[in-house]
Amino acid sequence: MIRNRILSIISAVVLILALTAGIAFRAFSSRDPEPEMLDGPGSVVMPEDSQPQGPEEPEITEPQSPVIAIPESAGAAEGNGSGPAPQAPELTWIEGLEIPEYSGQAYVAINGNVPFFDTEAIAPVSYEIYYQLDDLGRCTLADAVVGQDIMASGKRGSISEIKPTGWHTERYSFVDGEALYNRCHLIAHYLTGEDANPRNLVTGTRYMNTAGMNALENMVGDYIKETGNHVRYRVTPVWTGDNLICDGLLVEAWSVEDGGEDICFCIYAYNVQPGIVIDYLTGDNYATDGEKPKDQNSEPSYAKYLLEEDVTGTYVLNTKKKKFHRPDCQGVNDIAPENREEYTGSRNGLVEEGYVPCGGCNP
Numbered sequence: 001m002i003r004n005r006i007l008s009i010i011s012a013v014v015l016i017l018a019l020t021a022g023i024a025f026r027a028f029s030s031r032d033p034e035p036e037m038l039d040g041p042g043s044v045v046m047p048e049d050s051q052p053q054g055p056e057e058p059e060i061t062e063p064q065s066p067v068i069a070i071p072e073s074a075g076a077a078e079g080n081g082s083g084p085a086p087q088a089p090e091l092t093w094i095e096g097l098e099i100p101e102y103s104g105q106a107y108v109a110i111n112g113n114v115p116f117f118d119t120e121a122i123a124p125v126s127y128e129i130y131y132q133l134d135d136l137g138r139c140t141l142a143d144a145v146v147g148q149d150i151m152a153s154g155k156r157g158s159i160s161e162i163k164p165t166g167w168h169t170e171r172y173s174f175v176d177g178e179a180l181y182n183r184c185h186l187i188a189h190y191l192t193g194e195d196a197n198p199r200n201l202v203t204g205t206r207y208m209n210t211a212g213m214n215a216l217e218n219m220v221g222d223y224i225k226e227t228g229n230h231v232r233y234r235v236t237p238v239w240t241g242d243n244l245i246c247d248g249l250l251v252e253a254w255s256v257e258d259g260g261e262d263i264c265f266c267i268y269a270y271n272v273q274p275g276i277v278i279d280y281l282t283g284d285n286y287a288t289d290g291e292k293p294k295d296q297n298s299e300p301s302y303a304k305y306l307l308e309e310d311v312t313g314t315y316v317l318n319t320k321k322k323k324f325h326r327p328d329c330q331g332v333n334d335i336a337p338e339n340r341e342e343y344t345g346s347r348n349g350l351v352e353e354g355y356v357p358c359g360g361c362n363p
């Protein structure tokens with residue numbers, strides 16, 4: 001049952017949040033004007049239910065209706081680097097967005113957890129659009145109706161050649177995987193199969209990528225896989241001024257065939273990392289406890305897995321455990337379908353993304 005799945009994901013997230021809430025924390029150097037808090041703590045938790053209307057949500061602003069036509073070549077990806085990308089529309093829905101200050105939760109429901117887009121105009125036809133970068137080279141918007149026909153075929157390529165705005169490579173011992181920043185997909189590879197598309201990748205903290213985005217992406221992807229239904233899925237990076245690091249990502253999703261019954265959310269994921277202060281203008285950063293980032297010239301923890309001379313190969317990934325195998329490894333049979341991806345490309349690129357070779361098949 002989807003609802004059970006959603007509930008179990010929510011409980012898992014709540015548990016993780018409860019566990020991380022104990023981590024000591026200081027304010028981030030956000031350049032935002034002081035955002036007004038939403039109505040008390042009750043409004044900043046992820047709702048228990050995916051129903052669009054929360055009873056104690058008094059301030060639901062009138063949803064904006066950006067008109068986004070379904071491209072004639074429905075199903076095709078626009079702006080994925082193979083051709084000219086359309087110019088982003090005016091992002092009216094994030095103007096005046098009131099985002100509560102980060103307070104220990106990776107994400108927060110916005111707008112009563114109801115997407116800003118006009119749900120009546122959505123047809124159950126897949127499309128995906130990655131809009132043009134802005135003048136500063138920053139991602140503007142990724143918008144899709146995701147159906148099984150455009151979901152990842154399982155194959156993915158390296159993204160390590162992309163350097164999104166504000167990209168830095170600082171590593172800290174207390175960050176999961178060490179690297180503070182990840183190349184963070186706006187629309188996950190799992191959903192639309194996009195790899196090294198610069199219009200779909202921002203510099204995002206490890207924390208936003210894992211604690212903020214992953215659960216949402218998996219919930220939506222699993223739902224589409226299980227039902228064959230479509231989900232309108234739109235991700236808008238929120239930028240302040242000329243900052244090269246986005247404040248966060250606004251993720252809106254709505255399941256089409258059932259009118260938002262099973263999937264309906266409007267979630268803002270904070271681009272923050274517990275224990276680290278980020279200068280959003282440049283991407284510079286430091287640890288609040290004074291720990292220096294690892295020497296840029298020191299070997300990263302994954303260095304032992306790098307080949308002196310890189311090779312191109314086909315591997316099977318466990319995207320959850322971050323392991324890669326030879327395609328004929330016995331271990332690949334145990335990978336759950338939603339965590340399994342086939343990859344063809346640079347082996348070192350895979351290692352740099354945090355993947356570790358399986359000890360059994362030694363790929």
Ligand SMILES: [Zn+2]
Nearest residue numbers: 325329358361
């Ligand atoms: Zn293996």
